[in-house]
Amino acid sequence: MSVANIRVAETPLVLYALRRADDALILGHRLSEWCGHAPMLEEDMALSNIALDLIGQARELYTYAAKAEGMENDEDKLAYLRDVRQYRNLLLVEQPNGDFAQTLVRQFLYSSFADLYWRAMMASRDTTLAAIAAKSEKESAYHLRHASEWIIRLGDGTDESHARAQGAIDHLWAFTGEMFAVDDGERALIHAGIAIDPATLRGRWLTTLSDITREATLTLPQNDWMQQGGRSGRHSEHLGHLLSELQSMQRTFPGLTW
């Protein structure tokens, strides 16, 4: 790794946009790892399409974060020249793909939240965030439908698919609490009408989860101990490996363009 990390002036607004951009980029990258490996052609296209939507959302959010920061940074520098500790994504999205069930459960847990989150963010007083939300909301609705259908198919499928889907839910459950956590900086943005309070979405999120898992004959874990750290840069061991692949070209050939 021969290129220095950039410095980011993390004002509350920059950090807010960066956190959502990182969620979208890291999950998009994870899904892109399925390209050419999915169990069937339709799913290969679906996961790659969803990855493309997420990376598109990330680009808009990074561009906005760079503009809000007002320094020399741009979308590429923010994506390629920050190290693990500078990434602010949810721990959930960096978890490895595992098997197909684990990928789809991760997708289900995230998109059921993202669908509600972006719809609520359309009312943001920040016109750029509201505009990004209006695009992302439409895409998230498709992502949620895709994931929900698979959760039902896997849960209510064979003993094997049921066991794998249930195992994935039990394994990933502790990473969901972070979606609803806010810090002081975000609380100020919520008061200013720029951000929304994710805690207000939790009830509806749980209803979606309960409805789908019931149909899928799966059960939601009862334990409420939640793992946190991603939003402040404390990540699981998996993110470093992901970034080493995602950033290798720019780190090896600085400033390389198509």
Place this chain on the structure above:
Amino acid sequence: MVTAVDDNAALRQRAWEAAASVVDPEIPVLSIADLGVLRDVILDGDHVEVAITPTYSGCPAMNMIALEIEVALERAGFRHPRVRTVLSPAWTTDWMSQEGREKLRAYGIAPPQASRSRRALFGEQVVACPQCGSDKTELLSEFGSTSCKALWRCQTCREPFDYFKCH
């Protein structure tokens, strides 16, 4: 008598037509005006700025479209044209012109339904086959060859077809 205002209007019209001649690289029967992607053409002196709105967040055709607009304007005699991306209001398939929908159907792609039916998409959707017009069709894959399309099949004529998803 030709006034400066007329000149400007004529010049802007010429710039609009040049920009509107650019087609979607993935669906070459549709111009960016048909799609509703072309939002505005602003003339400042003899400099022209074109505002476009992205369709899907990650659609790779947008970069190509921006480049082709610049080329089309340069070819029409406008120097150093600029393309600006506007995010708000967010693009919707409701902006696709009636003419555009007909062109799509003739090309073999089922045009998008009205977006108010989008949430209802969690239930049933009826998409008519662009080949034979039958309503007896089935969804094969929610995601298709590009971000904007899903893959369907007609149960009457047995032909598979693309459906331009409503957005």
